[in-house]
Amino acid sequence: MRDTARARVPEQQDRKQDRKVVRHSVRGQVLDALRAALLAGELEPGEIYSGPALGERFGVSATPVREAMQQLALEGVVECLPNRGFRVLTRTPGELAELAEVRALLEVPVMLRLARTVPAGAWAAVVPAAAEAEAAAAAGDAARYADADRAFHRAVLGLAGNAQLLLVAEDLHRRSQWPLPGPRRVRRAELVADAAEHCAVVAALSLGDVGVAESLIRAHFGSA
Structure with missing residues (x-):
């Protein structure tokens, strides 16, 4: 028993x-x-x-x-x-601008360093994430795109091998995605343009064109 x-x-x-x-x-x-x-x-x-x-x-x-x-x-x-x-709650344009600025201060230096140090062939690992973001944008699915957008940035930053960086960057990215100020909603054209920037960055990095990649990275966060 x-x-x-x-x-x-x-x-x-x-x-x-x-x-x-x-x-x-x-x-x-x-x-x-x-x-x-x-x-x-x-x-x-x-x-x-x-x-x-x-x-x-x-x-x-x-x-x-x-x-x-x-x-x-x-x-x-x-x-x-x-x-x-x-x-x-409502995010004011000023709050969204602050979040974009902090994200740029955190992610841009890391991505620029990765662009110079990660071998061109290694960037193939982030291609699926860029492709998923592109597909979500083409479908005009804002919720799916939000997930795919974070996944893409997470895949890129993951190459730095810093778990704390990923946690902080993910939180900032998620906070910047909603709620949008006033009645504004994400438009399909905005998603498509953002996804295209992801693909352009990956293409440049895969070709080892660091100069172009750095310009694209700065422009991407400048328009965030």
């Missing part, structure tokens, strides 16, 4: 771990859905949304919605209003 009792403990632990994984998965899915809704303009800056109402919209309980909204609050996207819900 003692052996049987002991045998049940790991099974119970496994079930608890499974529940944690499932809950984390639901929260992640809700977080992705909320981010997509923000980029699509379905969640308006200045508006207040309740956890239960959003849970009903996504077919889940209010708990994973609140957890996802708390993550967005950490990213500066929403603010928590006790007993009311969450208000979507």
Whole structure:
């Protein structure tokens, strides 16, 4: 009997771990859905949304919605209003410009160093990320493009081998993507132009044309 009792403990632990994984998965899915809704303009800056109402919209309980909204609050996207819900904040043009400036200060020097030190053949590793961003832009899918854009920059910066750099750059990049000021929405033409810049940078680096690549990198962040 003692052996049987002991045998049940790991099974119970496994079930608890499974529940944690499932809950984390639901929260992640809700977080992705909320981010997509923000980029699509379905969640308006200045508006207040309740956890239960959003849970009903996504077919889940209010708990994973609140957890996802708390993550967005950490990213500066929403603010928590006790007993009311969450208000979507508005990024002013000035705030977006500040984020773009900080991103440039962080990423440009690293990318310029990589352009000079990484062998031309190694840049093939980032081609799939550039291609995915290009496909998302062509489809006009802002949410998909946001993910692909971050993935491209993550793939490039990953060549530096600095995990802390990736964490900081990812956070800044995500913060710069939403909410947009006022009623403005990302247009397909903007996505296509941005993706084309990615492809041009990779093409230059793959050919070992460091001078052109550096000019393109500076221009890319100058238009961010």
